[in-house]
Amino acid sequence: MRARLHDIAHARTGDKGDTSTLSVFPYRDEHYPDLVRELTSEAVRRHLSTHIRGEVIRYELPNVCALQFVCRRSLDGGVTTSLALDTHGKSLSSRLLSLEIDLP
Amino acid sequence: MSTHNGRTAMRIGCGAGFAGDRIPPAVDLLERGDLGVLVLECLAERTIALGQRRRLQDPGHGYDPRLRARLSALLPAAARRGVPILSNMGAANPRAAGVAARTLADELGLNDLRVAVVTGDDVLDRIDLQAPALEDGRPLAEHGPIISANAYLGADALIPALAAGADVVLTGRVADPSLFLAPLAYGLGWDLEDWPRTAAGTLVGHLLECAGQITGGYFADPGHKDVPDLADLGFPYADVGADGTATIGKPPGTGGIVSRATVREQLLYEVTDPTAYVTPDVVLDLSGVTVEEARPDTVLVRGAVGRPRPGTLKVSVGYHAGHRAEAEISYAGPNARRRAELAGEIVTARLAPTGLRLRADVTGTEECRLRVAALTSSPERADDVCFEVEALYTNGPAGGGGVRTNVTDVIGIVSTLLPRDAVTPRTEILETAHARETA
Numbered sequence: 001m002r003a004r005l006h007d008i009a010h011a012r013t014g015d016k017g018d019t020s021t022l023s024v025f026p027y028r029d030e031h032y033p034d035l036v037r038e039l040t041s042e043a044v045r046r047h048l049s050t051h052i053r054g055e056v057i058r059y060e061l062p063n064v065c066a067l068q069f070v071c072r073r074s075l076d077g078g079v080t081t082s083l084a085l086d087t088h089g090k091s092l093s094s095r096l097l098s099l100e101i102d103l104p
Numbered sequence: 105m106s107t108h109n110g111r112t113a114m115r116i117g118c119g120a121g122f123a124g125d126r127i128p129p130a131v132d133l134l135e136r137g138d139l140g141v142l143v144l145e146c147l148a149e150r151t152i153a154l155g156q157r158r159r160l161q162d163p164g165h166g167y168d169p170r171l172r173a174r175l176s177a178l179l180p181a182a183a184r185r186g187v188p189i190l191s192n193m194g195a196a197n198p199r200a201a202g203v204a205a206r207t208l209a210d211e212l213g214l215n216d217l218r219v220a221v222v223t224g225d226d227v228l229d230r231i232d233l234q235a236p237a238l239e240d241g242r243p244l245a246e247h248g249p250i251i252s253a254n255a256y257l258g259a260d261a262l263i264p265a266l267a268a269g270a271d272v273v274l275t276g277r278v279a280d281p282s283l284f285l286a287p288l289a290y291g292l293g294w295d296l297e298d299w300p301r302t303a304a305g306t307l308v309g310h311l312l313e314c315a316g317q318i319t320g321g322y323f324a325d326p327g328h329k330d331v332p333d334l335a336d337l338g339f340p341y342a343d344v345g346a347d348g349t350a351t352i353g354k355p356p357g358t359g360g361i362v363s364r365a366t367v368r369e370q371l372l373y374e375v376t377d378p379t380a381y382v383t384p385d386v387v388l389d390l391s392g393v394t395v396e397e398a399r400p401d402t403v404l405v406r407g408a409v410g411r412p413r414p415g416t417l418k419v420s421v422g423y424h425a426g427h428r429a430e431a432e433i434s435y436a437g438p439n440a441r442r443r444a445e446l447a448g449e450i451v452t453a454r455l456a457p458t459g460l461r462l463r464a465d466v467t468g469t470e471e472c473r474l475r476v477a478a479l480t481s482s483p484e485r486a487d488d489v490c491f492e493v494e495a496l497y498t499n500g501p502a503g504g505g506g507v508r509t510n511v512t513d514v515i516g517i518v519s520t521l522l523p524r525d526a527v528t529p530r531t532e533i534l535e536t537a538h539a540r541e542t543a
Binding site: 006007010012014015016017018019021023025027059061063064065066068070076078079080081083084085 | 149150239322323325328329365368369370371372373374375376377378379390391392393394395407425428461463465467475477478479514515516517519
């Protein structure tokens, strides 16, 4: 079945220079394997392709059931000189939550 | 904090997570939080370059403009309760900040309060401007006229001030977690090269440094992640044991929530490599950290692993990046988006001869707002952008209203590295009516 990420997970954005960090956590730990399977670096990059212009590296943190996406070249050259309205890209994690994934 | 060593636990609070943070929750935390020490983290990357510009205009300025408001609210309770305060509100001019704090303390009748100033982060006189920026490999000086260069000092820079019995410690650029690690290490008698403990203290600093972001701020999503009484958001503290195990909490009765979810979100906030979070004090590995809800609003964190600190210090270099123009106009009702987009096309065409790199975005649905932005080295070109958006009133699509324009000076930030021994932190104690150099 299809599920919107927003219904099973929460997320937070951080920023460092031109890099955006997206942290994703399932509300229920049993959904963590589904996130690991479905929420690949490529899926994130594709979903946010209008924002992310560099590579996306995924870290798995099973101890806290988290996925960390480190997205290079995602903040219009960097927070300090960006021309975007949301210079920090704070809204990126919320945009990510509109992604639909397959659940068993 | 006055009893050095022998402690088995210490409570450390965070009363500000950025320069614009709220003050009442910090006062409440100090009054009811039974703290051992309070940290105010107020210095973003660009803030120090902005401060440097103010300092160039007036040598008595360049520190956090809200320092007086923040300390006026906190010093009386801090003095009464014997809670030391550490803060990076010194920004580009820690000594002037110290003098301002000293003056304020004397006005409040707190003549015995010991104000310490830690300097040494300003390294503008010793960086190689031809060195490549870490971000893009281009020489630092190529980015624009350089304004400031500040090394990220570590916890070791703050220990002499604490050892001198300072009640208020003001610094400029210090790595955010180091502001927390220093009083923990000093209070709990840790050696800063005891990597497991330095890692644990750094983790506490990382979790607390954004204040309300771990107690339910930057978190609420109604119907999905509800936060009780967010309007009265409380600020956090950590009870840190001698072994570095930490319990995160907030004062009883405040709004917000401390949960596994809020702590997990902050654990990874701004972390670009969870196995190697580099500070001046340690290379922190977060991959083994566990987060457990012990009771409501009480979360246990442990499992930080540390590797030896790096031999270099990161230096944040501020430069003039030009002038940013931003101009907006609204359209509403049927076909609003198409009219807003047309307005953007018109402005883009009219400004084409200037060669400016423009960005035009339309937001909204029922009411649409066009925003045009440009970054230019010329203040006149920046004004041209604002002019053309305002001109849409009578020279653009139907029903355009609510024009707002502004031009801001932009400070860019790039980074480089300096060997640790090229940076010499200094501590000065400012006593009533005279100053004494101690280290």
